[in-house]
Amino acid sequence: MSRRKTATIRDVAEAAGVSIATVSKFINRQQSFSASVEEKLRSAISELGYSQNPAARSMVTGRTTAIGLAVMDIANPHYANVMKGANRVALANGYNLLVVDLEEKATGVRELLEPLALRTDGLIVSARIPAAVVDWLAGLNKPVAFLGQPERQGVVSVGMDSVEAASLLAGYLVQQGFTRIGYVGYGRAAWNAERLRGLHNVLDAAGVELMEFDAEEPTSEAGEKVAARVLLRPDRPQAVIGCNDLVAIGFMTEARALGFRIPQDIAIAGIDNIPTSRYVSPPLTTVDVFSEATGEWVMKQIISMATGHSPDVHMPHEPLLVVRESAKRADGEERAGTQTNPEY
Amino acid sequence: MSRRKTATIRDVAEAAGVSIATVSKFINRQQSFSASVEEKLRSAISELGYSQNPAARSMVTGRTTAIGLAVMDIANPHYANVMKGANRVALANGYNLLVVDLEEKATGVRELLEPLALRTDGLIVSARIPAAVVDWLAGLNKPVAFLGQPERQGVVSVGMDSVEAASLLAGYLVQQGFTRIGYVGYGRAAWNAERLRGLHNVLDAAGVELMEFDAEEPTSEAGEKVAARVLLRPDRPQAVIGCNDLVAIGFMTEARALGFRIPQDIAIAGIDNIPTSRYVSPPLTTVDVFSEATGEWVMKQIISMATGHSPDVHMPHEPLLVVRESAKRADGEERAGTQTNPEY
DNA sequence: AAAATTCAGTTAAACGTTTTCTTGAAATTG
């Protein structure tokens, strides 16, 4: 395990009989070289197994060729796919990716972000963070992009259109003929207000009532709990929208466990279109927010900003309604009324 | 967006009227200070908003306080949870996490790993990689841990016991009375051979036939494809084990689409116990491999090695069978024979 | 053929820290 120290640029220079400046220019392909020098450099480098020390390089250039990505929950498939997209374009551009999982924390975020900011050329933050932290980030000398966060000056704020995503779902449910619709939100998320707004835009116009519920976490477990609470009420909704697919799936599972048929007894829909939503029963109607493409896109933005270009404000994708089985109106069949719990 | 250059240790020294050595010792809490100096330092630092430049620091110390993590697929919930655990203990110990998603690639891995190796104090590699790359990693002056990779000298190889996980499942299926069992493997994964071995250990002893199938990828989509191919054969198995939960879930979904009842017509089980497996219908019988705990554990190992201690060879958790509905033997009911496809 | 330009390569300063020696002063000991 213990070896001699790793070779430096100086060792290469000595072995090749040139100056270190020449070696530096060679590795960075900054000019052309005589055949003899080129050959000597090439063999010296491979013989010594030399590779650049990124710390030293970044000290003089002031750049790190790394981008930081902070998300609320690494294990949430939506964020995982954002990361996947971000990772892909980072690597393709010679950047490395530093990640930090905020684990849905609301405090101590700055302490987590600070080392990230110091080690990178730019930050992508997909989380709701305190205003003071946003201000601090804006004062940094680095490009910062927020995903799913309202606009704020000094930082780029991008990502899916939550308002539109929610409107799409509301429109579909209204069109299916539902007149009492529930929303299982997650009040502590930045995007929750937008989704609620999108819902109201459509529902208010259609004169449809919206019943709001709140999940403790944006997870399936929390969705189950809400379902257990909500479905036993006599005035339970006919259709329920989860603030994301995870919540919707938890809700659906608990509903089935309670003996409800989906969608005949209760219709359910989510937002995100995580891979799993295709594999639950019935398949979940949802809105695709193009998580992976969003990750790719925001990483492109950050890298372009970090290299001195201005960001492109154009959004990559509009949210897209994905109609599956979980929220169809029961054809012709009379809806189970509010007065009875079917099979229960 | 553009500000004056960020403050350096020299600026702090000047503002506080002390030498830079003193400042350095102060930030690193290396000695005690007179009250007056301490106060001046404290206010100078906060006034200038000074923070350490990690690149400069790491140049002289030779350490980076960062750990690299390479996984086959960021979006696979198993790996996502490994990352989650790894992230948690990294942050708790003042380390940052660099990740790279190998995207199931088999070539060009070294090129992806090299920058990671250069920027970190240690590497966790959860992927099958070519022998030459393993050798190169072993020659690095850094601790490297493999997850789900056979032992190799010079590197620590840890992670779940795939052999045992598979044996558990085989044992359960045999005990349920199944006599023709299928395995949907993923030949290109490092752990596949071990899982196969674990299966054979039990099945051969019990005199139960194992039918092997291969998925193109370790994903649900691939699982669906295999199901479409396998279930129409007259000699189809009575029970099928997916090489992981994703594959098993895809298989199950396609089976249901083809009209098979689970588990009456075909029993299905997976490995990993990803969160989703609880939410599919029926809930998936699987083996918990404690992804998150594994991530925590391996990160602890790497950090302890990176700080000069020797690694702990003790495994964190034995795999644990999680019995749910998808692989129960139909009680009393005669199994659907091989000659008919039910409801089809 | 002289003048100007290109070109391959070198010198040396700088980047922002940590750390090993020093250095006096203060505190402790005999």
Added chain:
DNA sequence: CAATTTCAAGAAAACGTTTAACTGAATTTT
């Protein structure tokens, strides 16, 4: 009270690069 030890603080040398300014030879231009 002299001798020793402890202690806070400083000077200066690294750490491994990049890059601006420079040099002299070779090539092109006039």
